[in-house]
Amino acid sequence: MKYTHNNNTLTIKNIGSAVFLKGWVAKKRNLGGLIFLDLRDKFGITQIMVKPDNTNYETATTLKNEYVIEVIGTVVERESKNKNIITGEIEVIADQITILNSAQTPPIIIDDNDNANEEIRLKYRYLDLRKPKQLSYLIERSKITQSFRNTLLKNDFTEIETPILGKSTPEGARDYLVPSRLYSGQFYALPQSPQIYKQLLMVAGLEKYYQVAKCFRDEDLRADRQPEFTQIDIEASFVKQEDIMGLAEEIMKDLFTCLGKKITLPIPVITHQDAINYYGSDKPDTRFDLKLETFNFKNIPIYENAKIIKGIKVGLDQVLTRKQIDKYSLYLKDNFNVVLSFIKKENDQVSGSVAKFIDNCPLANNEIIFLVGGNVDVVCQSLGALRIMLANDLKLIDHTQDNLLWVVDWPLLGYDEEAKRYFAQHHPFTAPRCVKMLKEKPLAVLANAYDLVWNGYEVAGGSIRIHDQQVQDLMFKTLGFSAEEIKAKFGFFVESLQYGTPPHGGIAFGLDRIVMLATKTNNIKDVIAFPKTQSARDLMMEAPSKVESEQLSELGIKIL
Secondary structure, X not given: OOOOOOOOOOOHHHOOOEEEEEEEEEEEEEEOOEEEEEEEOOOOEEEEEEOOOOOOHHHHHHOOOOOEEEEEEEEEEOOOOOOOOXXXXXXXXXXXEEEEEOOOOOOOOOOOOOOOOHHHHHHOHHHHOXXXXXXXXXXXXXXXXXXXHHHHHHOOOEEOOOOOOEOOOOOOOEOOEEEOOOOOOOEEEOOOOOHHHHHHHHHOOOOEEEEEEEEEOEOOOEOOEOOEEEEEEEEEEOOOHHHHHHHHHHHHHHHHHHOOOOOOOOOOEEEHHHHHHHHOOOOOOOOOOOOEEEOOOOOOHHHOOOOEEEEXXXXXXXXXXXXXXXXXXXXXXXXXXXXXXXXXXXXXXXXXXXXXXXXXOOOOOOEXXXXXXXXXXXHHHHHHHHHHHHHHHOOOOOOOOOOEEEEEOOEOEEEEOOOOEEEEOOOOOEOEOOHHHHHHOHHHOEXXXXXXXXXXXXXXXEEEEOOOHHHHHHHHHHOOOOHHHHHHHHHHHHHHOOOOOOOEEEEEEEHHHHHHHHOOOOOHHHHOOOOXXXXXXXXXXXXXXXXXXXXXHHHOOOOO
8 A cells, every 4th residue: 555645735625534644753642541643754744643442552652753654544633723734633543553663762853943053963964854944945945956947948958967077277266186096196176166168068069058066165164155065057158148147037037936936127237346335245235225435534543544434324213332333343353454433423413433533524413424444445345244244233134035136347357466466356267348458457357247146145156258269368378377387277178269169158056055045044054965064074974084094005195
């Protein structure tokens, strides 16, 4: 006999039906001889009742939480209904109970309200995932992934897998390296992204490619970052920036429909320069205002040599305590090495740490301005961080809201003062908007690039690529690569551009971040089946770990 129902499907309409269920014992209660079991599977809960005259009654008395069982029985109406679950109006009177497997008492409680610390939860992740909330994250992730696939398939994109073992190329972060046994002293690199492969697929004439791609970056972690992550990787030929952005908007529209939400298209667009100038961030959260303003204060001694003075104006209808202001000052000092000052106006009286140096106060009553002076980059970055702190402390963010924003017109290059060389702000395959300017004023060149921001998180980024061999060669040389370095690192790719490469471009969506935002959790680990810790350890598998000396010998590696 096959199982007849999942544990969230039985309702009042099923009264009298014979059913065959399976699952884990989530809870057991013995009430005056009657035994009640909450039977759980990945779909939900069904209450089972076992009467003392049941032939399996003794078996039921031995059951403990997390035993795996089968139940054959009859659906009846519950006397004490539970309106919090779908099956709360019914229960199943057990006719037969079979124990499929016993279970020891688990080291964590299988309940959403379990307060086990993160290390214990990650060590026993396979148990943590039994919790309804944790399980729902992975189910939602599957739905979101399928939404991406459906939109791309209806737009004639072909799903193609690219290699995991590849060549180490400079892409902005440290590579994870894999030593070769067959070629002693040589290494593969795990892909930071399939960037070169997907461009080669355009050279190959595939025209429309996508992949649910595993990517690897050996970098410091944070709440929204993991050493291995998943991106929806997309590339297309014969396209312009507006084509890729239009496709991305269709993807997001279909995704929000899948989530039971709506978005307004087109998605608003802001230039990178305006994002930094007004929000202090290249991924601004626009669910609240608090824009950065520029002030022409000349006589503040602590900002005497400042290239710019900017600030954030806040209403005092919500109280900011001196303790909070001191917290902001200390944070900006420790993280950005800037001095935070303020002026405020209450009852027509102006006060604050720099009030005596300001002749014309630009404040209305019950307003305060936080000020920072210095070079443009540091001033904007520090105030961008303060903007987020203020929004959280003053509860200005509507967490039910979802704001999407395009950031365009990025600078193509930056300059490393220590290394005395240019570096690519995105990657070295991004097309410049003006090739002539790349030769004459590299730092003034804008990139044909675009990022999609969702509630202050970058969730997708892409660009139109360089498809002309001479332009690509100019880009490499501008970045300081010698002819020998270009050949060693990118020779195969540069050669491919000689054989009729179409104009092409693409975008990559960060699947983990998108699921994190869609499910309203604040930790990316929640939406990854088996995540690493903030220190890049797998506590469950106890990885990384030492290996046998014989394995190292085969690879020609010696640990110092």
